[in-house]
Amino acid sequence: MFNKETEYALRGLVYVQIQQLKGLKPGIIEIAKEIDAPLFYTGKIMQRLVKMGFLLSTKGKGGGFYFDLNKEDLPLKTVIQAIEGGKAYSGCGFGLNSCNEDQPCSLHEQYAPIRDAINKLVSLNSVQSLARDYNDGDDILLKREKTID
């Protein structure tokens, strides 16, 4: 669905928000462990997210990542677009030059509603809404135990 960087970014952001709801400010080591992502890579990605302005951080003792409470909710789409670019889920399913209604490909009629649904999903869901959902009970959002076979 998404590439690794986007996946780790979304999971990391949601994890930070979950902790923030508990009044905590997690660091890279904790985040990487909890979202089950490579430590240094997670660090790099979180730093990129800070530079992009999606969240804040402080260095030193007691430091970590946190959200500016004055900012509005961050839709998944905003993060996805910032990392993967606008082409994600905006183009033709068949790889033609940008999909449109006037010159639809054979798959357009079937694909367009799917693409619209994906767009809706990532627009309506935010880092904050997912974190709130998570807080409501289930503990399987970020890291799932591998089923024993």
Place this chain on the structure above:
Amino acid sequence: MFNKETEYALRGLVYVQIQQLKGLKPGIIEIAKEIDAPLFYTGKIMQRLVKMGFLLSTKGKGGGFYFDLNKEDLPLKTVIQAIEGGKAYSGCGFGLNSCNEDQPCSLHEQYAPIRDAINKLVSLNSVQSLARDYNDGDDILLKREKTID
């Protein structure tokens, strides 16, 4: 949506089928030009498809690519899976360990129907059905003229 190799493969297969309906047997040079893909890369991909048993080819004069008429229609999904592997559109939208109903993530309820729709689309549409649709009139399946700006 798909990676380049899958895109070129699908376009190439559909193009071969379209030509076959006209009694023709296109070669790499023609295919690459018509589907607007890199010549040598197209060649490599078409060869891989032959080796995978999706279509046939003959060398030498009058040679080219064609389908075994005795075989049944080739669903897009079969091609996609052969190239990109089974993980495509079978996993969790959030990157957890394989999506399932028992331990759904926060997005599962919204994502599952989308994933199912994609699966249905690539299962119900085949190289042959797309080629037949194409033959019905519109000429924009494989290569679209860039709109003048």
Place this chain on the structure above:
DNA sequence: ATATTAAAAGACCAAAAGGTCTTTTAATAT
């Protein structure tokens, strides 16, 4: 036979994605 044609095989290359690690900078606590 042999010249021609076109796919098959495979070596090779470039860019992007994914990932690791060290050094530097900025907080905080003592």
Place this chain on the structure above:
DNA sequence: ATATTAAAAGACCTTTTGGTCTTTTAATAT
């Protein structure tokens, strides 16, 4: 002030994806 802590910066590496090109093999036509 200085030791400690943790993010920032950035060099570096590996794998995958995407792509190019040459050589070989197998058809066909003369």
